[in-house]
Amino acid sequence: MPELPEVETVARLIRGPLEGRSIEGVRVEWERSLGGASRRAFSRSMRGARVRSVGRRGKYVVLALERAGAEAGFVLVHLRMSGRLHVDAAEEPEREYTRVACALSGGSELRFVDVRKFGRFRFVRDAQDVLGELGPEPLSSGFDGAWLHAALRARRRLLKPLLLDQAFLAGLGNIYVDEALFRARLHPLEASDRVSAGKAAALADAIRGTLTEAIEREGSSFDAFYRTPEGNPGGYQHQFQVYGREGRPCRRCGRDVERIVVGQRGTHLCPRCQPRPRRRARGTGR
DNA sequence: AGCTACTCCTGGTAGC
DNA sequence: TGCTACCAGGAGTAGC
Numbered sequence: 001m002p003e004l005p006e007v008e009t010v011a012r013l014i015r016g017p018l019e020g021r022s023i024e025g026v027r028v029e030w031e032r033s034l035g036g037a038s039r040r041a042f043s044r045s046m047r048g049a050r051v052r053s054v055g056r057r058g059k060y061v062v063l064a065l066e067r068a069g070a071e072a073g074f075v076l077v078h079l080r081m082s083g084r085l086h087v088d089a090a091e092e093p094e095r096e097y098t099r100v101a102c103a104l105s106g107g108s109e110l111r112f113v114d115v116r117k118f119g120r121f122r123f124v125r126d127a128q129d130v131l132g133e134l135g136p137e138p139l140s141s142g143f144d145g146a147w148l149h150a151a152l153r154a155r156r157r158l159l160k161p162l163l164l165d166q167a168f169l170a171g172l173g174n175i176y177v178d179e180a181l182f183r184a185r186l187h188p189l190e191a192s193d194r195v196s197a198g199k200a201a202a203l204a205d206a207i208r209g210t211l212t213e214a215i216e217r218e219g220s221s222f223d224a225f226y227r228t229p230e231g232n233p234g235g236y237q238h239q240f241q242v243y244g245r246e247g248r249p250c251r252r253c254g255r256d257v258e259r260i261v262v263g264q265r266g267t268h269l270c271p272r273c274q275p276r277p278r279r280r281a282r283g284t285g286r
Numbered sequence: 287a288g289c290t291a292c293t294c295c296t297g298g299t300a301g302c
Numbered sequence: 303t304g305c306t307a308c309c310a311g312g313a314g315t316a317g318c
Contacts, residue, residue, distance in 0.1 A: 080312055116295045157288065
């Protein structure tokens, strides 16, 4: 599933072919991919605009648009489970499951392909309306052990659901949360406000390290869905320590990796490296 | 405040 | 072989 490293890879690879191109026409095959806008309104907003820049915030690919050199809104693409972006020559055969396509100057086409239809290809006037709700970027300079420790203590939540909360920290999904918690030797059911400063620092390092290494390998292709815009699978799935490895030996200690369910999410951990938290004593705190 | 359950979707797969 | 039932999963929402 595309998380921060996959989205970063996509943004980097479509930047070259997209920046500076004008949008000459749009085709909408599945209207709900637009996230509420009508085909007509979407078309009107897009047609004639030029792609000024391509970036990423959290799990969003962000296209900044301009008209006559002035800001003209943004496209926010969320790939969710099965979304992909490709820039193809217009004469290339149609891709199966294409939901939205934008014809570009120079004879290419930006194609949003999404088997499961959960992804979104939205036009917004003000990107901050959406991106402003997100927590900090884990690879930004402001994210470190001290920040994380304070933020964890300000909440009373289970670690895993909190790290998946995009308003808390932007960009992590199911895979990288499991990998980062393993690396920091923290159990996913640990209470956020019981994580020590030292453990929080280890977790911050684990998050940054996992994401950085995954970006270097162009993300993870655990299932058939994620491919880079060039059609290649990522390579980080070969580095997984726990995700998808239930019943197989922990690479650190040899104990079988376990799979539990936390907040309706499949969750992978080594029961020896990540010991179960002690139950909070009744009446503690507050 | 934070938790659970449900919804959106479809290809793949387990079970019969 | 061919059918059905169920599953994964990010995020939004409702209800407790």
